[in-house]
Amino acid sequence: MKLQDTLSNSEQELDVSKKVRIYLCGITVNDESHIGHARTIIVFDVLRKYLEEKGIEIEFIQNFTDVDDKIINRAQTENTTAETISTRYIENYFRDFDGLNVKRATNYPKATEHIDDIIKFIEKLIEKQIAYTSKNGVYFSVSKFPEYGKLSKKKIDELQSGARIEVDETKNDPLDFAVWKFSDIEPTWDSPWGKGRPGWHIECSAMSIKYLGENFDIHGGGRDLIFPHHENEIAQSESYTGSQFAKIWTHVGMVTINGEKMSKSLGNVKSIKHVLENWGPNIIRLFCLSGHYSKPIDYSEELLKENLTKWRQAEICYYELIHANSENHEETNSIIKKIGIEFDNALEADFNTHLVLSAFFQLVRECNRLAADEKLGKEHAKIIKAELDRMLEVLGLNIPEITENERHEINNLIKNREKFRKEKQFEEADKIRDKLNEMNVELIDHKENTIWMKKENIKAEK
RNA sequence: GGUACUCUGGCAGAACGGUUAUGCGUGGGCCUGCAAAGCCUAUACAAGGGGGUUCGACUCCCUCGGGUACCUCCA
Numbered sequence A: 001m002k003l004q005d006t007l008s009n010s011e012q013e014l015d016v017s018k019k020v021r022i023y024l025c026g027i028t029v030n031d032e033s034h035i036g037h038a039r040t041i042i043v044f045d046v047l048r049k050y051l052e053e054k055g056i057e058i059e060f061i062q063n064f065t066d067v068d069d070k071i072i073n074r075a076q077t078e079n080t081t082a083e084t085i086s087t088r089y090i091e092n093y094f095r096d097f098d099g100l101n102v103k104r105a106t107n108y109p110k111a112t113e114h115i116d117d118i119i120k121f122i123e124k125l126i127e128k129q130i131a132y133t134s135k136n137g138v139y140f141s142v143s144k145f146p147e148y149g150k151l152s153k154k155k156i157d158e159l160q161s162g163a164r165i166e167v168d169e170t171k172n173d174p175l176d177f178a179v180w181k182f183s184d185i186e187p188t189w190d191s192p193w194g195k196g197r198p199g200w201h202i203e204c205s206a207m208s209i210k211y212l213g214e215n216f217d218i219h220g221g222g223r224d225l226i227f228p229h230h231e232n233e234i235a236q237s238e239s240y241t242g243s244q245f246a247k248i249w250t251h252v253g254m255v256t257i258n259g260e261k262m263s264k265s266l267g268n269v270k271s272i273k274h275v276l277e278n279w280g281p282n283i284i285r286l287f288c289l290s291g292h293y294s295k296p297i298d299y300s301e302e303l304l305k306e307n308l309t310k311w312r313q314a315e316i317c318y319y320e321l322i323h324a325n326s327e328n329h330e331e332t333n334s335i336i337k338k339i340g341i342e343f344d345n346a347l348e349a350d351f352n353t354h355l356v357l358s359a360f361f362q363l364v365r366e367c368n369r370l371a372a373d374e375k376l377g378k379e380h381a382k383i384i385k386a387e388l389d390r391m392l393e394v395l396g397l398n399i400p401e402i403t404e405n406e407r408h409e410i411n412n413l414i415k416n417r418e419k420f421r422k423e424k425q426f427e428e429a430d431k432i433r434d435k436l437n438e439m440n441v442e443l444i445d446h447k448e449n450t451i452w453m454k455k456e457n458i459k460a461e462k
Numbered sequence B: 001g002g003u004a005c006u007c008u009g010g011c012a013g014a015a016c017g018g019u020u021a022u023g024c025g026u027g028g029g030c031c032u033g034c035a036a037a038g039c040c041u042a043u044a045c046a047a048g049g050g051g052g053u054u055c056g057a058c059u060c061c062c063u064c065g066g067g068u069a070c071c072u073c074c075a
Helices: A035-053 A067-075 A083-100 A115-129 A154-159 A200-212 A222-241 A272-288 A301-323 A334-349 A353-372 A376-397 A405-421 A425-440
Strands: A001-006 A010-013 A020-028 A056-064 A129-133 A137-141 A177-182 A197-200 A216-221 A248-252 A254-258 A297-299 A441-445 A450-456
Touching: A001 A137, A001 A248, A001 A425, A001 A441, A010 A353, A010 A450, A020 A035, A020 A200, A020 A222, A035 A056, A035 A216, A035 A248, A035 A254, A035 A272, A056 A083, A056 A200, A056 A272, A056 A450, A067 A301, A083 A272, A115 A129, A115 A177, A115 A200, A137 A222, A137 A301, A177 A200, A197 A200, A200 A222, A216 A222, A216 A450, A222 A248, A222 A376, A272 A297, A272 A301, A297 A301, A301 A450, A334 A353, A334 A376, A405 A441, A405 A450, A425 A441
Parallel strands: A020 A056, A020 A216, A216 A248, A254 A297
Antiparallel strands: A001 A010, A129 A137, A137 A177, A177 A197, A441 A450
């Protein structure tokens, strides 16, 4: 598989000959997760599911930043502890992302649970004279890492002359960044240099190396993390190990609203909770995968609606396959196979999820065509369904389960309706149809028989 | 101001320099008791402007312009 690598600014081949180790920068747990977080994490979820479907072993680490100024501020405002805040939003995180059908990472390390690792990391940097202690904390000395700027393509001197870097007399160089901040405000930890808490960037360096080794395969996150977060991670980590840090840097584009980045200051944040309630997981996932991961996508009700239309087609396809029992039969195995290959090829070529979805919907349409022509035989449907299921699995899409009782009830209602229809008592028949609609069950009248589908309940549709 | 990215039909969005995909939407049809859904079919002479390279450019180069992101916390 080829992936666009931010560091080399070119496509790099992912080595899948052994276990693939992925580190994704997770969220700072100071508020509800929003649809921008969802996109990044869904992209990596599909990447991971695809590789696993191919039988490749994955070690997938995603951190929680559970100590930072915003969390502490929020704790103060709410007159509670930082831990209460971070615990609350970690719980919310899992509520949201389980709801989005995101597979859990191998591990979700938290900064506060790795203070010892972080301290050891900093000690080594000080030992190497790359970090130094000052009045306010311990700082990383950017000038000691000549390659600083290689990820974000920034030049050190331009950064220095750049307008708005805070003037801090206690730092040797305005570009130096904190790896440890002295503080008396809880939470704090003792360190060889004084009481305080870790800087933001250091946790990812310490935890990724701890869990994945010194040079793992993919390091990812949102585009907005390239600078300074990932740039600083590289500086720290490569100074620490003396060797290359992550092999491939994969960055996911922002979710925008009316062309502007979602942000609290603009007040245009769409929480996952809210969008999930209205649109459900499948439509959100389709939306998040609708463009190339490296580019921004613009959030809009129109686009979600378009994906709702598509999702209904997929649902129908699924139920056509389940109910298939046509006598006729059309040979399409080679087409199905071809679509499957297109699906995989699109993923292999820099994870082109738009083309992946094209292939997926091509399969859906092929299947619906056969059904419309009464050419979907039972055995044949099994073959198509296997491929459809595989794609659904990789994309993380989920047809809602249906219970045996429901199935019984639906079948009985349909039988009754058929009876009424034969007797030309259409009013009665339509009543049953309406009743089924209320149960989110839609009837599809074919020439020879009627099949049903249970539609996902989408609040926004109503 | 610096850096990077981006500008494709009504919308979304792809494509080794050589037939301008695909989906949504829209028109028509099939099916149906009527619907719905689905299916079939039609529909867009689309590439920010201007130059250039080339037999040929959406694709490469130059230039002008618009947009976004980052340069401070941010997925």
